[in-house]
Amino acid sequence: xxxxxxxxxxxxxxxxxxxxxxxxxxxxxxxxxxxxxxxxxxxxxxxxxxxxxxxxxxxxxxxxxxxxxxxxxxxxxxxxxxxxxxxxxxxxxxxxxxxxxxxxxxxxxxxxxxxxxxxxxxxxxxxxxxxxxxxxxxxxxxxxx
Amino acid sequence: xxxxxxxxxxxxxxxxxxxxxxxxxxxxxxxxxxxxxxxxxxxxxxxxxxxxxxxxxxxxxxxxxxxxxxxxxxxxxxx
Numbered sequence: 415x416x417x418x419x420x421x422x423x424x425x426x427x428x429x430x431x432x433x434x435x436x437x438x439x440x441x442x443x444x445x446x447x448x449x450x451x452x453x454x455x456x457x458x459x460x461x462x463x464x465x466x467x468x469x470x471x472x473x474x475x476x477x478x479x480x481x482x483x484x485x486x487x488x489x490x491x492x493x494x495x496x497x498x499x500x501x502x503x504x505x506x507x508x509x510x511x512x513x514x515x516x517x518x519x520x521x522x523x524x525x526x527x528x529x530x531x532x533x534x535x536x537x538x539x540x541x542x543x544x545x546x547x548x549x550x551x552x553x554x555x556x557x558x559x
Numbered sequence: 560x561x562x563x564x565x566x567x568x569x570x571x572x573x574x575x576x577x578x579x580x581x582x583x584x585x586x587x588x589x590x591x592x593x594x595x596x597x598x599x600x601x602x603x604x605x606x607x608x609x610x611x612x613x614x615x616x617x618x619x620x621x622x623x624x625x626x627x628x629x630x631x632x633x634x635x636x637x638x
Contacts, residue, residue: 451637473609476612509636530636536614536633540634553634
């Protein structure tokens with residue numbers, strides 16, 4: 415399992431291709447579920463021009479690793495990859511990548527969704543949006559389920 | 560040794576500091592620490608507390624050397 419928190423922009427499909435090639439037990443994988451989240455240029459009725467993603471270094475990595483470990487304990491998974499951006503982002507920049515490899519699609523789909531929802535509710539990240547009229551902190555998440 | 564206090568995101572801007580340090584008193588809790596550091600208002604109900612990078616209750620006893628963080632609800636991920 416791999417968890418990456420990075421202030422550098424990343425290209426999720428290139429990261430995925432590289433990670434797939436490094437899978438140790440590739441022939442055991444029958445399913446890969448992928449979630450890619452990127453920055454919208456609108457939120458709560460306002461145009462958003464940019465965003466800063468703040469986090470709590472150390473606690474972020476610790477909780478992402480724990481979320482992934484819990485998913486591996488609950489489902490039969492071959493591998494999990496989580497990449498999350500921090501720092502300054504522009505609309506359409508990728509924010510988060512969650513990929514799960516498993517023998518079967520049910521585990522892959524369920525674990526991918528679970529990791530993503532758990533990440534949103536537990537990992538210490540905060541978004542500050544840049545609007546036409548100034549900046550504002552995002553106060554709460556949109557429900558995913 | 561002492562207790563290190565950290566604030567993040569909107570809370571950091573509201574209290575006007577990102578870190579602080581306070582001596583540890585016996586039986587001290589994060590709620591006590593908040594009152595020590597942020598004198599002008601009580602701990603808001605929606606503020607999350609972490610002790611040594613794990614989520615914790617505001618009334619959990621602290622010990623010397625702990626790192627206590629206060630922050631607003633988290634908003635990571637996307638869409």
